[in-house]
Amino acid sequence: MHTLICFGDSNTYGYDPRSPLGGRFAPDLRWTGRLTGWAVHEAGQNGRTIPCRPGELAEPSRLAAALEPGGRLLVMLGSNDLLLGRSAPETAARMASFLRTLPAAVPLLVAPPPLRRGTWVREPDLPGASRQLSRLYEDLAEELAIPFADAGAWGVETLFDGVHFSEAGHRSFAADLQAALDRL
Numbered sequence: 196m197h198t199l200i201c202f203g204d205s206n207t208y209g210y211d212p213r214s215p216l217g218g219r220f221a222p223d224l225r226w227t228g229r230l231t232g233w234a235v236h237e238a239g240q241n242g243r244t245i246p247c248r249p250g251e252l253a254e255p256s257r258l259a260a261a262l263e264p265g266g267r268l269l270v271m272l273g274s275n276d277l278l279l280g281r282s283a284p285e286t287a288a289r290m291a292s293f294l295r296t297l298p299a300a301v302p303l304l305v306a307p308p309p310l311r312r313g314t315w316v317r318e319p320d321l322p323g324a325s326r327q328l329s330r331l332y333e334d335l336a337e338e339l340a341i342p343f344a345d346a347g348a349w350g351v352e353t354l355f356d357g358v359h360f361s362e363a364g365h366r367s368f369a370a371d372l373q374a375a376l377d378r379l
Contacts, residue, residue, distance in 0.1 A: 200236045204271070207226075209225035224362055230372065231373065260298075268302050268303070278310075283325070284331065287328060291339075302339075304335065304342070307347075309322055309326045310357055314357070315357055
């Protein structure tokens with residue numbers, strides 16, 4: 196069984212915005228706990244943006260270097276970059292720079308599900324920017340010749356904030372991601 200390191204933000208962490216102080220969904224409810232056929236290592240962090248500075252690049256570089264042949268570093272980031280005011284092209288350029296720091300055989304790029312209007316997503320252009328990001332990531336994955344999965348096409352349900360997966364969202368995300376992993 197190969198290792199799948201899931202490097203992402205609060206949706207990879209399994210953050211439940213209904214809980215106080217950064218609570219998480221239970222391991223068997225999070226999408227990372229529903230994948231089969233892989234030794235899954237969670238590396239999600241609330242608020243994480245795409246790493247660009249040397250200190251930020253240390254952890255993913257260490258994780259990628261530790262992978263055995265056939266292992267993958269799943270990268271699903273970009274939503275926080277958009278929420279912080281970066282455009283979709285700026286976010287995609289940051290992702291390109293980040294992915295170029297990793298060994299070419301390692302990354303699996305996953306475009307996050309689109310943001311939806313909610314308590315955290317009040318700017319009307321953010322949902323469209325997140326859909327544009329999916330297309331830019333697909334082009335980037337093709338350019339870098341790495342696997343790509345578009346979670347924007349999966350209809351992942353989010354909670355009231357427009358960002359974080361609901362329990363049903365974790366379940367459907369895991370099912371669609373499992374199908375994408377099975378095709379690798």
